[in-house]
Amino acid sequence: MRRATVPAVLTCGMLLTLTSCALGATEDAGGERPPGAPAGVTAEAGSATSVHVMWNQVSASPPITEYEVYRGGDKVDEVPADDHMVDVTRLKPSTTYVFTVRARDAEGRLSAPSRQVKATTPAAVAADDSPPTRPGKTTGRAAGNRAAQLAWGASKDNKDVVSYDIYQGDTKIHSVSGNQTAAVVTGLRPGQRYSFTIRARDAADNLSPAGNAVALTTAPGADDGRDTAPADFRATTVRADGAFNIELSWMPPPVDGVISEYQIQLDGQPATTLVWGGNAPEGRATYSFYISRESGETHKVRLRAKLPDGTWGGYSAERTVTTGEKG
Known part of the structure; x- marks a missing residue:
């Protein structure tokens, strides 16, 4: 069998582009490019007045120092570089919002906006002060040395469960749709012990009691x-x-x-x-x-x-x- 040298140039396709292809960034006066726009942006209603926005972290040199989150043309939050999600609050019920995210590097250069994502908040529920029930039994396991897989039983509510909040210790680290009863948490450290709990949220922003805590330890060192x-x-x-x-x-x-x-x-x-x-x-x-x-x-x-x-x-x-x- 013969082996051949791979062509040095591959053509950009309609759906996928290569990092060597121009992505629309422009150089600043010093001849350096600003960071690339954040990819993988999603938006999910967390309640009648909040939306959970999430994106993929951007790798750049010089490094990213913060992310700016926009609702329409208005900047609504700034997030440290170590985070890649935020809850946008004080929204109106039954309203569709458009969100974008931009990355800022250590030189102060701001990326182009990410693609636009939409989320619609559910209708408000009048005089609802009944929180959802505690989530069912939560289980979890370490997925290698940098991730954990979690699953839990569905909560019940007098109306609807809109989302589930995931806590690492006392800190909320993620939110998923009320139709979802499993999640994968990434960005963990090797050989570390973590404790996770789940709480359900309804449209009126009522929070359930926390489910049982799940303790797990990620694998030490590097893995495959x-x-x-x-x-x-x-x-x-x-x-x-x-x-x-x-x-x-x-x-x-x-x-x-x-x-x-x-x-x-x-x-x-x-x-x-x-x-x-x-x-x-x-x-x-x-x-x-x-x-x-x-x-x-x-x-x-x-x-x-x-x-x-x-x-x-x-x-x-x-x-x-x-x-x-x-x-």
Whole structure:
């Protein structure tokens, strides 16, 4: 079997762009680019008067120092660089809001706005002072050394449970929809003991009592990241217009937040980083790129995802493909 050198240039696609491609950033007077716009922005109503906004952390040099959150054209909050979520409060019931997020680096440069996301607050509930019931039994396990998987039983409310708040100790660290009874918490430290509890929230901002505390300890040191790796990774070669492409497909890793960036490794070396320009797929993702015009060339390929906390997850299984061979 022959091996070929991977082409140095890959063409940007309609849905995915390469980090080497222009992303619309402009240079400042010193010739340096501002940070990239935050990706993976989501917004979910937390109550009739609040919305939980979440985004993926931005990697930049110089480093990011803070994020600015906008409602329409108005800045409503500033968040330290270590965080990537915020609750926007004092909103009106039954109202649709548009949010964007911008990153600011240590030199004071501000990124372009993220894509716009919308959230609609539910209707207010008159004279509702009845909180939801305590969430059912909460369970959890460490997922490697940087993440934890949590699950709990649904709460009940005289109206509806709008969201669940996740606490690490006494600090609220996340919020998910009232239809969701599981979450993955990332950004943890290796070999550390953590305690998590869950509280339910209704449209009137009534909070339930906390569910049972779940204590767990993350794995020490580095690990292979299998709990944050893309799953069911497949690769094959396809001939089109006299050339061979490698076609990839995979399932995103199970984390809260949006996976909008992946790194492909080819024959043991990083080949390219893919960034979704629009809405990243929640289900199976696919990508195809040119590899060669010669048959009989063998390549090994795998990929990993950038997690919402800004760190790289584990690599997928490695697949071997040969141009001209049927998959």
